[in-house]
Amino acid sequence: xxxxxxxxxxxxxxxxxxxxxxxxxxxxxxxxxxxxxxxxxxxxxxxxxxxxxxxxxxxxxxxxxxxxxxxxxxxxxxxxxxxxxxxxxxxxxxxxxxxxxxxxxxxxxxxxxxxxxxxxxxxxxxxxxxxxxxxxxxxxxxxxxxxxxxxxxxxxxxxxxxxxxxxxxxxxxxxxxxxxxxxxxxxxxxxxxxxxxxxxxxxxxxxxxxxxxxxxxxxxxxxxxxxxxxxxxxxxxxxxxxxxxxxxxxxxxxxxxxxxxxxxxxxxxxxxxxxxxxxxxxxxxxxxxxxxxxxxxxxxxxxxxxxxxxxxxxxxxxxxxxxxxxxxxxxxxxxxxxxxxxxxxxxxxxxxxxxxxxxxxxxxxxxxxxxxxxxxxxxxxxxxxxxxxxxxxxxxxxxxxxxxxxxxxxxxxxxxxxxxxxxxxxxxxxxxxxxxxxxxxxxxxxxxxxxxxxxxxxxxxxxxxxxxxxxxxxxxxxxxxxxxxx
Amino acid sequence: xxxxxxxxxxxxxxxxxxxxxxxxxxxxxxxxxxxxxxxxxxxxxxxxxxxxxxxxxxxxxxxxxxxxxxxxxxxxxxxxxxxxxxxxxxxxxxxxxxxxxxxxxxxxxxxxxxxxxxxxxxxxxxxxxxxxxxxxxxxxxxxxxxxxxxxxxxxxxxxxxxxxxxxxxxxxxxxxxxxxxxxxxxxxxxxxxxxxxxxxxxxxxxxxxxxxxxxxxxxxxxxxxxxxxxxxxxxxxxxxxxxxxxxxxxxxxxxxxxxxxxxxxxxxxxxxxxxxxxxxxxxxxxxxxxxxxxxxxxxxxxxxxxxxxxxxxxxxxxxxxxxxxxxxxxxxxxxxxxxxxxxxxxxxxxxxxxxxxxxxxxxxxxxxxxxxxxxxxxxxxxxxxxxxxxxxxxxxxxxxxxxxxxxxxxxxxxxxxxxxxxxxxxxxxxxxxxxxxxxxxxxxxxxxxxxxxxxxxxxxxxxxxxxxxxxxxxxxxxxxxxxxxx
Numbered sequence: 023x024x025x026x027x028x029x030x031x032x033x034x035x036x037x038x039x040x041x042x043x044x045x046x047x048x049x050x051x052x053x054x055x056x057x058x059x060x061x062x063x064x065x066x067x068x069x070x071x072x073x074x075x076x077x078x079x080x081x082x083x084x085x086x087x088x089x090x091x092x093x094x095x096x097x098x099x100x101x102x103x104x105x106x107x108x109x110x111x112x113x114x115x116x117x118x119x120x121x122x123x124x125x126x127x128x129x130x131x132x133x134x135x136x137x138x139x140x141x142x143x144x145x146x147x148x149x150x151x152x153x154x155x156x157x158x159x160x161x162x163x164x165x166x167x168x169x170x171x172x173x174x175x176x177x178x179x180x181x182x183x184x185x186x187x188x189x190x191x192x193x194x195x196x197x198x199x200x201x202x203x204x205x206x207x208x209x210x211x212x213x214x215x216x217x218x219x220x221x222x223x224x225x226x227x228x229x230x231x232x233x234x235x236x237x238x239x240x241x242x243x244x245x246x247x248x249x250x251x252x253x254x255x256x257x258x259x260x261x262x263x264x265x266x267x268x269x270x271x272x273x274x275x276x277x278x279x280x281x282x283x284x285x286x287x288x289x290x291x292x293x294x295x296x297x298x299x300x301x302x303x304x305x306x307x308x309x310x311x312x313x314x315x316x317x318x319x320x321x322x323x324x325x326x327x328x329x330x331x332x333x334x335x336x337x338x339x340x341x342x343x344x345x346x347x348x349x350x351x352x353x354x355x356x357x358x359x360x361x362x363x364x365x366x367x368x369x370x371x372x373x374x375x376x377x378x379x380x381x382x383x384x385x386x387x388x389x390x391x392x393x394x395x396x397x398x399x400x401x402x403x404x405x406x407x408x409x410x411x412x413x414x415x416x417x418x419x420x421x422x423x424x425x426x427x428x429x430x431x432x433x434x435x436x437x438x439x440x441x442x443x444x445x446x447x448x449x450x451x452x453x454x455x456x457x458x459x460x461x462x463x464x465x466x467x468x469x470x471x472x473x474x475x476x477x478x479x480x481x482x483x484x485x486x487x488x489x490x491x492x493x494x495x496x497x498x499x500x501x502x503x504x505x506x507x508x
Numbered sequence: 509x510x511x512x513x514x515x516x517x518x519x520x521x522x523x524x525x526x527x528x529x530x531x532x533x534x535x536x537x538x539x540x541x542x543x544x545x546x547x548x549x550x551x552x553x554x555x556x557x558x559x560x561x562x563x564x565x566x567x568x569x570x571x572x573x574x575x576x577x578x579x580x581x582x583x584x585x586x587x588x589x590x591x592x593x594x595x596x597x598x599x600x601x602x603x604x605x606x607x608x609x610x611x612x613x614x615x616x617x618x619x620x621x622x623x624x625x626x627x628x629x630x631x632x633x634x635x636x637x638x639x640x641x642x643x644x645x646x647x648x649x650x651x652x653x654x655x656x657x658x659x660x661x662x663x664x665x666x667x668x669x670x671x672x673x674x675x676x677x678x679x680x681x682x683x684x685x686x687x688x689x690x691x692x693x694x695x696x697x698x699x700x701x702x703x704x705x706x707x708x709x710x711x712x713x714x715x716x717x718x719x720x721x722x723x724x725x726x727x728x729x730x731x732x733x734x735x736x737x738x739x740x741x742x743x744x745x746x747x748x749x750x751x752x753x754x755x756x757x758x759x760x761x762x763x764x765x766x767x768x769x770x771x772x773x774x775x776x777x778x779x780x781x782x783x784x785x786x787x788x789x790x791x792x793x794x795x796x797x798x799x800x801x802x803x804x805x806x807x808x809x810x811x812x813x814x815x816x817x818x819x820x821x822x823x824x825x826x827x828x829x830x831x832x833x834x835x836x837x838x839x840x841x842x843x844x845x846x847x848x849x850x851x852x853x854x855x856x857x858x859x860x861x862x863x864x865x866x867x868x869x870x871x872x873x874x875x876x877x878x879x880x881x882x883x884x885x886x887x888x889x890x891x892x893x894x895x896x897x898x899x900x901x902x903x904x905x906x907x908x909x910x911x912x913x914x915x916x917x918x919x920x921x922x923x924x925x926x927x928x929x930x931x932x933x934x935x936x937x938x939x940x941x942x943x944x945x946x947x948x949x950x951x952x953x954x955x956x957x958x959x960x961x962x963x964x965x966x967x968x969x970x971x972x973x974x975x976x977x978x979x980x981x982x983x984x985x986x987x988x989x990x991x992x993x994x
């Protein structure tokens with residue numbers, strides 16, 4: 023695949039993942055597969071800018087809620103990573119180990135961080151002494167490493183996760199951890215809403231929680247092939263790590279206790295979701311808020327009107343830029359206008375302005391919307407106003423469109439057969455009545471041939487009042503969500 | 509050391525490095541030494557913000573000169589890193605190797621990047637085909653790893669360099685590489701000027717150039733103890749890497765040739781220099797442009813005027829913030845004003861505004877400058893204007909002060925004895941006439957008991973017309989700079 027060739031598999035009902043791989047490369051977002059180590063990709067300049075714009079939003083959301091950004095070392099000494107036994111059991115198979123420095127073997131093996139609960143809690147044992155310092159909310163945006171043995175996939179299943187935002191908080195008691203979990207859920211909801219990514223929030227089942235957590239809450243979205251993609255997790259860690267690393271604090275009542283913690287993380291899967299969910303047969307469709315270029319101007323030259331068209335185009339460029347828009351003027355001679363349209367549609371630029379001699383003479387522009395393919399005439403005097411209006415509508419439209427597709431793919435059933443058939447036809451997520459017992463959950467997953475995502479938060483008892491567990495037939499007290507995972 | 513205890517060693521003529529270590533910790537910039545792996549430190553929230561502000565300037569300088577930010581994987585397969593033999597010889601002793609994934613040994617060992625010439629050039633062999641794409645300027649801001657066996661030091665000699673900005677460019681011919689080297693020198697000069705870091709620019713001697721380069725140009729500054737610190741390097745790489753990785757391009761004349769490259773890098777030593785050079789016995793002195801807090805307001809409460817003082821303070825806060833300043837209001841009850849002064853001076857906040865009942869009644873503020881310790885009265889009406897004026901003067905003052913101290917520490921001698929004595933008294937850099945021969949350069953270093961920094965760029969021949977090489981006595985054709993390196 024080279025630039026400019028996006029296959030329209032999504033329309034032809036062919037492989038979504040082939041479309042995804044192609045669009046990442048053709049739109050010059052992310053080079054995957056050329057790098058000579060499995061599961062590692064390269065952020066290209068255009069993709070880097072998308073990533074930067076997403077990170078900017080994440081930082082704003084976290085900074086405005088009292089989170090402080092820090093940066094910890096990548097390498098974690100073996101003794102620190104192994105200190106909490108449940109945690110290392112969960113990660114043992116996935117950790118990369120540095121064993122040599124230069125030509126010498128190291129005295130102590132060093133792990134590439136798979137996540138930073140252990141090293142940070144070790145440091146917190148020096149830093150945090152009193153309830154007066156709490157709650158304390160740290161975060162960092164770093165690479166994490168997981169030796170993924172399954173088939174790797176660009177951005178969504180990689181061995182180096184290059185955009186891991188991990189937050190780690192410390193609290194005086196369990197109740198404040200609960201409050202923090204809700205705050206984290208709210209922050210992530212805002213982020214996904216901002217980017218127009220639809221999601222369901224589930225409490226992961228016991229057998230699928232984070233290694234060391236009391237419980238894990240997860241956000242899942244759906245890819246166009248009906249597979250669920252986990253895009254965020256929030257963990258109530260209790261005192262698991264503070265006990266082993268001895269983070270003791272003086273409490274308000276002057277007693278000494280171990281501190282309490284939560285942690286929560288998101289990765290470049292957020293960016294992958296934006297691309298996968300909003301994209302179409304022509305390529306990327308980027309939200310206005312994160313598009314590196316929000317408006318592209320294409321001058322349509324004719325031999326006799328070259329100067330008029332180009333000065334009109336420059337004037338539009340200046341006007342839009344001065345109004346705070348990220349605008350680009352495509353002046354390349356070697357491409358015809360149609361090729362330029364194709365190029366910028368592939369790159370997901372939300373608005374295109376076409377200007378030829380008719381536009382110049384009549385003082386208007388022809389405005390094309392990437393999301394709806396609508397072409398309208400806009401008078402020069404009202405251009406800024408119209409663009410401002412569209413900039414808001416645009417992201418709303420993407421969000422509404424994505425949510426309505428998403429909702430149509432979530433179904434409740436009262437029996438295993440219908441659920442199994444639904445999932446086998448790639449429809450999305452099923453919700454089935456469940457008694458809550460571990461063995462029924464595991465069995466449900468086997469019988470439906472799908473993964474358990476967990477139970478809805480705040481489910482009203484009315485919703486399952488007459489339902490029976492689809493596995494054992496006893497009274498259900500919740501719903502289990504299942505899907506085929508990406 | 510805990511927060512609030514900075515020892516005034518710098519005034520007592522005692523160890524600069526002890527002062528430096530203490531100030532990093534006391535001002536909560538960087539936690540070094542607690543992390544349980546040698547040569548690795550933690551950026552604390554306050555330090556992270558300083559780092560972020562410096563990175564923002566670097567990005568602006570690079571983006572505005574056509575550099576594009578990318579992100580490459582951290583891990584480099586052994587075969588790629590070893591492909592260019594001179595390069596791997598230079599780095600072999602310093603590379604960390606990942607040998608295991610989970611419990612399994614890896615088929616191919618993976619290096620933690622010591623620098624990215626090899627992996628990027630490998631990718632460029634796919635990406636770059638024609639002169640039409642050139643010059644191409646990439647950069648990334650990442651961690652690099654060097655298994656440093658000498659004594660490690662916080663920020664200045666670490667095993668994980670967490671703020672490595674590496675730029676890599678591709679060109680059609682050698683001449684364009686030469687132009688790029690000058691551009692890079694100009695960019696780094698602007699950065700250091702902006703931050704008030706004085707420097708000399710030297711062409712490193714053959715025996716100290718980057719492994720794989722035709723030549724290396726380096727920026728050195730001086731620390732308060734008279735030791736030289738390398739703060740930036742620029743390499744003309746010629747075709748060293750493009751030949752082994754076969755980056756072939758079609759040239760303007762339609763012939764096919766290997767492309768040409770440069771690379772250049774700076775690290776968190778830039779931040780270390782800002783701290784080391786501008787700091788004083790009270791702690792940090794941060795340039796206005798990168799201070800996380802530029803102005804701190806300290807309300808001086810008295811029992812009967814609490815409300816008046818606090819509302820005046822709030823008003824000042826809003827006014828300064830609305831004018832674009834990074835301002836903080838210190839409302840803590842548990843500290844006395846003097847303790848607050850001490851705290852924010854330690855943190856290097858450029859301006860302090862003190863407001864008590866007298867200030868409120870007479871509509872002025874008391875303004876304290878961290879760099880000069882001057883306290884002045886400023887009328888409320890002229891406050892914004894005065895602060896704007898000082899914000900420019902402040903950084904100029906730091907820069908001028910630093911440059912004049914720096915210049916006074918560079919001396920030319922015509923004999924080895926004076927040079928040796930000068931350096932043994934911690935005075936800085938010496939420049940000695942040199943014939944240019946390798947063996948004389950090496951011998952000079954031994955006889956003076958110092959490191960060779962290299963030769964000045966653009967030295968006029970007049971300056972050495974009658975001089976004799978201090979080692980062999982033959983005619984000198986340049987000057988060799990020597991210093992004790994940090």
